[in-house]
Amino acid sequence: MTKTVLITGGAGFIGSNLADRLVSDGCRVRIFDALARPGVERNLEWLSGRHGDLIEPVIADVRNGDALAAAVRGADVAFHFAAQVAVTTSMVDPASDLAININGTFNLLEAARLASNSVPVIFASTNKVYGDLVQFGSELTEGGHYPANAQLAASGVPESQPLDFHTPYGCSKGAADQYVLDYARSYDLPTAVLRMSCVYGERQMGTEDQGWVAHFLIRALQGEPVTLYGDGHQVRDILYVGDAVAAYLGVWRNIDRLKGQVFNLGGGPANAVSLRALLDHIAQTLNSRVNIEMSDWRPGDQRWFVADTRALDGALGLPAKLDWRVGVARLAGWLAEERGLALPAGTTPLAAVGAR
Template sequence: MSAADDRPVLVTGGAGFIGSNIADRLAVEGHRVLIYDALSRAGVEDNLNWLKRNHGDRIEAIIADIRDEDRLAAAATRAKAVFHMAAQVAVTTSLTDPRDDFTINIAGTLNLLDALRTGAPDTPVIFASTNKVYGDLIDLDFAVEGERYVATDPQVAAYGIGEARPLDFHTPYGCSKGAADQYVLDYARSYGLRAAVLRMSCIYGQRQMGTEDQGWVAHFLIRALEGRQITLYGDGRQVRDILDVSDAVDAYLAVWRDIDTVKGRAFNLGGGPANSISLRELLAHIGGVLGRPVDIRYDDWRAGDQRYFVADTRAGDAALGLGPKVPWRDGVARLAGWLAEARGLDLAPARQDVAA
């Protein structure tokens, strides 16, 4: 992964939240970066403009859809590595338009894999998958403990859900991302592609344009900062492990660095048990940081929602040499500050709370 190789690194979905953070790190380290993005998500054009301002001609952009097979192949075959982040990312959207979800997440990924197979078989590709490939975990038992669900299985409670967990795709989004995940791994197996997969939990951090459907940590902060009501689907005791985007970028670059050791493997990527938190617990924390209660309403459970997901990250941490993760309180405070500055909002109570 030497910067001396002047070919660009391709980041599909590179104007999005995680993609723009990967692109930024790559450019800082001296790589040329080729952003391939349809700019279909609100706010991502700001991320692209920010990258260009910060890094000048190290950033090149192709505004196109990953379903455009010819343009994607032309970009992929000139790259020295590919981070495949482009996707339809919302469960709710997949339920509304499953065909669009299919063509983006499965057909788009297959376009990329076949372009590499036929035109650049030595080029590493790292795919952004999801913990949704493990399904709703309905066979596991959970108990209510205060404001959260806890796993009754001692192994799960101590370490979380590991990669040995059987795949069980739920919702069209789970099916499309899960199928793409398996295509990436099989192209490594069947064709020798230097490919690996990271199955992400909830990633949060700067440059996240959180909405109700995706990016819930940023969404909660935005709504709370603006004094607007937040809807919780279900009882709000759902538990997730959250990971600061800086740690996620470390993992993606580590996969590229060690691709010949980890090719053909899938790793969980999340905050792990130390960074697990329920929706209610996060909102209580945000209320304390802002110095005012958060306005919450409840609605019905959403299809495919997991009551609990905490990633067992031990395999990836060991294989990739990953260090300690940003504690969630520190990361959330950083994101709150960035969002407040970006929106011209006052976060003085948060600074006093953190300082205390």
């Protein structure tokens, strides 16, 4: 039988990529999205144009419990991406951040628990639940900020790292993270949590506050300056969206074995790069200078975060992740095409770096 998959936030960046893959695999996909983020309506139009009636749009907000309960009916699984996603926005409007991230997640969990088939819920969490990690210290190296602990620097932050919520966003996503895990403990609901690092790729409508890899590329392609906060030597592990989609699908397909568990999802040490190094690479790839402006550190900004992904990689037998240089080139090509921008003369041929 054809599976029906519910994706909250399904018109967003990761959600739309996941939806496309699911329909290609033979599923029907119910897209539950408020379309509040500018640009995501284009993702929904793309999905509907590409897949027709196999995409079922539900334009609604996760704060509407009745609408969410109706969307859960008949679903075989729910992937939960709908969220308030920016630390900066949470600082300005913590009430909305709480209502969307905590209450919205609670609404979905209750709907899934009360459904006749006990719908599995797979939740998109964040590395921000680990806090700023200042207890590890930080050394500024040639590659950016890295912890003094060599083993930690080499392998990344494990799931056993104590939680330390910072900023309203960290608190709301962290609380939702724990609710999802507890519904597996308290109600035997098949749930799992993926704590994501920075995911990037096609269909990302990057802004300064969220989707920074795409934001850097958009600014560079348009000849506009990029603002770096702090010193710009912050290090992140970045993950190509195709690899993220493979992980979400793998967790669903193994939910009976993995329910109640939490996993880090990121590029890992092999895909760790500082913000400045990424901008240098973009300038080289586009054969054009990227102008940089500096500003103060922002709340909750980790100087270093790299995920230890060995638990998830081992549980699912995932292949090696796409090298970030290849993924960034793919995203640059897609953004230029999607926005009608010409790649600068002398740009590295994207086809030459397009293979895994």
